[in-house]
Amino acid sequence: MAKHTLSILVENHAGVLSRVAGLFSRRGFNIDSLAVGVTENPDISRMTIVVDGDDYIVEQVSKQLNKLVDVIKIKNLDDSESVSRELALIKVSATASTRSEIVQLVEIFRANIIDVSRNTLTIEISGDTDKVKALEDLLRQFGIKEIVRTGLIAIERGNKVINAGEK
Amino acid sequence: MKLTGAQVIVKALEHEKINTIFGYPGAAICPFYNALLDSDIKHILTRHEQGAAHAASGYARVTGKTGVCVATSGPGATNLITGIATAYMDSIPMVAITGQVSTEMIGRDVFQEADITGATAPFCKHSYLVKKTEDLPRVMKEAFYIASTGRPGPVVVDVPIDVQNGETDFEYPESIEIRGYKPKYKGHPMQIRKVAVAIKEAKSPVICAGGGIISSGASELLLKLAEKCNIPVTTTLMGKGAIPCRHKLNLGMLGSHGSYVANYAVHHADLLIILGARVGDRAMGTAYKIAEKATVVHIDIDPAEIGKNIHATIPIVGDAGAVLADLLEIVEESSFDEWNKTIERIKTEHPQKYVLREESEYVNPKYVLSVMSDMVDEDTIVTTEVGQNQIWAANYFKTKKPGTFISSGGMGTMGYGLPSAVGAKIGRPESKVITISGDGSFQMSMQELGTVKQYRLGIKIIVFNNSRLGMVRELQKVKYCGRYSQVYMEDNPDFVQLVGAYGFRGERISRNSEVKGALERMLSDDEPYLVECIVDPEERTL
Numbered sequence: 001m002a003k004h005t006l007s008i009l010v011e012n013h014a015g016v017l018s019r020v021a022g023l024f025s026r027r028g029f030n031i032d033s034l035a036v037g038v039t040e041n042p043d044i045s046r047m048t049i050v051v052d053g054d055d056y057i058v059e060q061v062s063k064q065l066n067k068l069v070d071v072i073k074i075k076n077l078d079d080s081e082s083v084s085r086e087l088a089l090i091k092v093s094a095t096a097s098t099r100s101e102i103v104q105l106v107e108i109f110r111a112n113i114i115d116v117s118r119n120t121l122t123i124e125i126s127g128d129t130d131k132v133k134a135l136e137d138l139l140r141q142f143g144i145k146e147i148v149r150t151g152l153i154a155i156e157r158g159n160k161v162i163n164a165g166e167k
Numbered sequence: 168m169k170l171t172g173a174q175v176i177v178k179a180l181e182h183e184k185i186n187t188i189f190g191y192p193g194a195a196i197c198p199f200y201n202a203l204l205d206s207d208i209k210h211i212l213t214r215h216e217q218g219a220a221h222a223a224s225g226y227a228r229v230t231g232k233t234g235v236c237v238a239t240s241g242p243g244a245t246n247l248i249t250g251i252a253t254a255y256m257d258s259i260p261m262v263a264i265t266g267q268v269s270t271e272m273i274g275r276d277v278f279q280e281a282d283i284t285g286a287t288a289p290f291c292k293h294s295y296l297v298k299k300t301e302d303l304p305r306v307m308k309e310a311f312y313i314a315s316t317g318r319p320g321p322v323v324v325d326v327p328i329d330v331q332n333g334e335t336d337f338e339y340p341e342s343i344e345i346r347g348y349k350p351k352y353k354g355h356p357m358q359i360r361k362v363a364v365a366i367k368e369a370k371s372p373v374i375c376a377g378g379g380i381i382s383s384g385a386s387e388l389l390l391k392l393a394e395k396c397n398i399p400v401t402t403t404l405m406g407k408g409a410i411p412c413r414h415k416l417n418l419g420m421l422g423s424h425g426s427y428v429a430n431y432a433v434h435h436a437d438l439l440i441i442l443g444a445r446v447g448d449r450a451m452g453t454a455y456k457i458a459e460k461a462t463v464v465h466i467d468i469d470p471a472e473i474g475k476n477i478h479a480t481i482p483i484v485g486d487a488g489a490v491l492a493d494l495l496e497i498v499e500e501s502s503f504d505e506w507n508k509t510i511e512r513i514k515t516e517h518p519q520k521y522v523l524r525e526e527s528e529y530v531n532p533k534y535v536l537s538v539m540s541d542m543v544d545e546d547t548i549v550t551t552e553v554g555q556n557q558i559w560a561a562n563y564f565k566t567k568k569p570g571t572f573i574s575s576g577g578m579g580t581m582g583y584g585l586p587s588a589v590g591a592k593i594g595r596p597e598s599k600v601i602t603i604s605g606d607g608s609f610q611m612s613m614q615e616l617g618t619v620k621q622y623r624l625g626i627k628i629i630v631f632n633n634s635r636l637g638m639v640r641e642l643q644k645v646k647y648c649g650r651y652s653q654v655y656m657e658d659n660p661d662f663v664q665l666v667g668a669y670g671f672r673g674e675r676i677s678r679n680s681e682v683k684g685a686l687e688r689m690l691s692d693d694e695p696y697l698v699e700c701i702v703d704p705e706e707r708t709l
């Protein structure tokens with residue numbers, strides 16, 4: 001099954017997130033990740049939801065979401081027409097012998113080290129899902145103690161925008 | 168002018184031309200009940216909040232208005248839930264107003280606190296937890312607008328007691344602008360033209376009419392289309408009455424509990440026009456098979472229904488009435504002689520029939536409903552319970568007018584029959600209202616006899632008493648090798664005595680020869696009356 005990225009404009013009210021999340025569980029749809037934040041208009045939030053499913057599922061998800069009164073607009077983002085990023089914080093074990101190798105990897109990935117202790121390094125990486133995953137895979141050999149990641153966020157390329165015009 | 172929140176709610180109801188509401192008071196909704204005393208709005212005190220919700224639903228279905236029910240916080244609100252969910256599944260316009268603990272107490276599990284907007288989220292069209300008194304005018308306006316437009320449904324307005332007591336300037340909004348809610352009524356002209364062409368090219372078309380025809384008031388247009396093109400019509404349970412049951416083009420109900428000819432037609436159609444129906448599993452369990460053979464036109468006001476259960480060759484989002492009106496302008500007359508002949512033949516070969524044994528110790532419910540069909544006028548409203556009684560009524564009571572057959576279709580909620588009859592009788596006092604029930608279902612809402620008494624509602628009650636939860640028993644007989652589990656109700660009360668305690672008359676019959684006399688007595692006046700029919704536990708649903 002393919003992953004689809006939905007960009008959803010919603011009213012910035014209390015309770016909207018639970019309505020959206022509830023809809024997924026009630027209809028048996030799976031959320032891969034969900035990120036929410038306010039938009040350029042403080043009355044409106046944007047949710048970026050990654051769903052796993054075939055075309056039927058994605059169509060159903062979109063239609064059911066559209067029925068929510070608080071949902072203003074939904075767009076299924078085309079991978080090639082949009083750019084996406086997620087952010088991960090990875091705490092990895094580091095010893096005197098592995099530390100420099102880790103630092104090298106961090107440089108190659110253009111990630112940052114944001115915290116250091118005697119036996120750990122905390123790395124900040126942002127990028128598309130594949131890039132984050134690639135670094136995670138490489139760091140695993142050193143012993144990952146903890147990963148915290150945001151959901152994916154995405155935006156269309158070029159002049160295109162998704163705003164609160166007609167639903 | 169400053170008003171309290173409670174007064175705002177009452178004023179809003181008046182602005183919405185609501186003259187009757189159904190409810191049950193409690194501490195957290197007392198400010199509202201206090202304000203209600205200064206209004207002409209009639210309040211019907213049911214005996215259970217679920218009864219209030221079902222009554223509001225019955226009222227909405229016979230009047231076409233939005234039904235309103237009111238309850239207090241906590242258990243009052245949670246008692247509404249089944250009624251709200253039932254209305255949601257059947258797309259009934261309803262506004263449910265609940266009291267809530269005061270805003271600063273929310274979340275602390277104080278006495279009678281329940282998160283009703285959270286609990287009802289999966290089965291209401293929208294909900295509001297009102298945090299500020301000044302929001303109330305807008306919220307009320309939006310609630311009624313959302314409940315009654317597009318695909319209708321229930322909206323919950325939860326109002327904390329301090330918000331009811333707070334003051335605000337009252338001005339009822341004239342217009343409304345909800346950017347995330349823009350129902351679409353007009354169908355796409357290109358798509359409608361395709362339907363006209365599809366009809367022209369078809370050999371064996373069938374129309375499947377659902378509850379959408381009734382809620383959009385499109386029955387006449389449906390009839391016009393069917394007659395102009397000679398297309399047979401089958402209905403879903405919610406669509407019963409969309410076309411008069413005795414119309415020559417009517418095939419009866421389709422689906423697992425429907426007529427042979429309706430299912431034959433749907434499975435042999437080369438064009439299936441689904442109008443205001445959601446293709447539920449009970450109506451079309453094997454929708455995909457139907458779609459393999461036929462061109463499917465699916466017309467529904469809810470875009471999410473299109474493509475959900477059946478693939479539509481020609482999807483049209485719009486109001487059934489609006490689309491039908493446009494279609495009628497361009498569609499050509501047709502006769503489909505061959506097809507209609509085949510349908511006629513199948514109809515005569517497989518009639519819906521029952522055997523009547525005069526010497527039997529039981530009353531045949533199918534006979535009761537058939538006889539009753541000839542004894543009542545076209546405005547008579549029939550509400551049903553759920554179980555065998557519902558299906559018997561759906562198949563054997565001949566509905567003559569749209570909106571006169573009231574039944575819980577999507578949810579199959581036992582306990583709907585009597586309270587929905589209460590709402591129906593209050594909504595249409597001049598009509599006869601008959602509720603059909605089983606002994607099990609009747610006992611789920613029989614406390615509403617108290618409401619019938621208090622408001623002197625001339626509701627007629629037929630109880631088909633098989634001393635069983637008949638439909639479940641039948642299921643256990645067929646699917647569980649007759650291992651009957653918890654379906655006996657041998658110790659039923661004496662139903663005639665029971666209504667006697669409320670001062671109503673009634674009688675018990677156990678022979679078919681007694682049916683006509685009993686129904687005549689039942690229908691002779693406008694007083695409540697109960698006829699208990701002793702029914703063979705082996706009587707089959709179909």
Ligand SMILES: Cc1ncc(C[n+]2csc(CCOP(=O)(O)OP(=O)(O)O)c2C)c(N)n1
Nearest residue numbers: 554555556579581605606607608636637638
């Ligand atoms: C609230 C609720 N609980 C349980 C059921 C499951 N159920 C469906 S039909 C039925 C039996 C109904 O019995 P009765 O009212 O006596 O009607 P009959 O089938 O005998 O006509 C039951 C228990 C239901 N539909 N609704």
